[in-house]
Amino acid sequence: MGERWKAVVFDVDGTLADSERDGHRVAFNAAFAAHGLPYRWDVAEYGRLLAVTGGRRRLAAFLESQGYDAPAAACLAALLHRDKTERMRALAGGGEICPRPGARELLAELAAAGITLAVATTGTRAWVEPLLSRLFGSDLFAVVVTGSEIPALKPDPAVYREVLGRLGLPAARALAIEDSRNGLRAALGAGLECVVITNEYTRDQDFSGAAAVYPEFASCLADQDGPLAAGLRPAGPAS
Numbered sequence: 336m337g338e339r340w341k342a343v344v345f346d347v348d349g350t351l352a353d354s355e356r357d358g359h360r361v362a363f364n365a366a367f368a369a370h371g372l373p374y375r376w377d378v379a380e381y382g383r384l385l386a387v388t389g390g391r392r393r394l395a396a397f398l399e400s401q402g403y404d405a406p407a408a409a410c411l412a413a414l415l416h417r418d419k420t421e422r423m424r425a426l427a428g429g430g431e432i433c434p435r436p437g438a439r440e441l442l443a444e445l446a447a448a449g450i451t452l453a454v455a456t457t458g459t460r461a462w463v464e465p466l467l468s469r470l471f472g473s474d475l476f477a478v479v480v481t482g483s484e485i486p487a488l489k490p491d492p493a494v495y496r497e498v499l500g501r502l503g504l505p506a507a508r509a510l511a512i513e514d515s516r517n518g519l520r521a522a523l524g525a526g527l528e529c530v531v532i533t534n535e536y537t538r539d540q541d542f543s544g545a546a547a548v549y550p551e552f553a554s555c556l557a558d559q560d561g562p563l564a565a566g567l568r569p570a571g572p573a574s
Contacts, residue, residue, distance in 0.1 A: 340566040341508040342451040342477075344498050344527070347458055349514040349534045351438050352470060356381065356536070358432045358462075359390065362422035366415045374401070382536040388488045388517055389457070391416040420459055427466035434470045435534070437552025442471060444556070448567055453502060455494045455511070455521075457482035478502055490517045492524030499525065510566060516540040530555060530563055 348354050360381040367374045387393040394412035399405060426432055445452060454476050456463055460483040467476060478501045480494050487493040499506055506526030513519050513529055515537045522529035528546045532555060542548045546562040549555045555563060
């Protein structure tokens with residue numbers, strides 16, 4: 336087992352899977368259609384909307400931009416978000432959302448090295464569990480903490496603190512892997528070092544403070560001098 340990292344903690348949306356683009360966006364559009372609303376978010380527009388964290392808050396902000404007053408926007412956003420969550424659960428279990436290239440390989444390498452794997456996401460457990468189970472198996476992650484237990488949204492570090500508490504580890508013995516600036520801030524706020532794997536929505540964000548930034552998992556796997564590999568490398572003999 337590596338001398339430094341005892342656990343690696345992963346975000347889900349945009350990190351382990353392209354679930355923002357291929358899951359949430361699709362589910363939101365289906366909810367709009369089911370309620371007779373004329374809105375359709377394409378890939379680029381949804382990327383811009385991600386500046387607002389949290390699906391319900393994102394919906395409310397969007398509806399206000401379309402002319403709804405704040406109370407009406409909040410009420411409709413709550414209704415649409417419930418519908419969207421059910422649709423997202425179906426998508427998560429149905430095979431439409433794929434893991435990001437290289438994610439399974441990295442997880443397998445970490446597991447083979449004896450590293451504990453965990454998840455820190457503010458997504459809803461109703462869709463997170465079926466997605467993780469279908470993509471990676473039901474018993475790969477020792478701890479999975481979701482927004483159903485910790486409603487504070489990233490960049491609030493609460494979800495990472497909860498994961499560390501359940502793992503029984505200090506922050507110095509765990510590494511976070513995220514895809515976004517908000518996720519990075521959450522990990523740093525809990526005291527973890529963080530590696531960022533960017534995606535098409537996040538590649539231009541400010542990742543100051545990250546231990547390393549890669550465009551895909553393959554680059555992370557190949558970097559033998561990076562923080563992940565260094566943290567797994569056995570220490571030399573004591574002098």
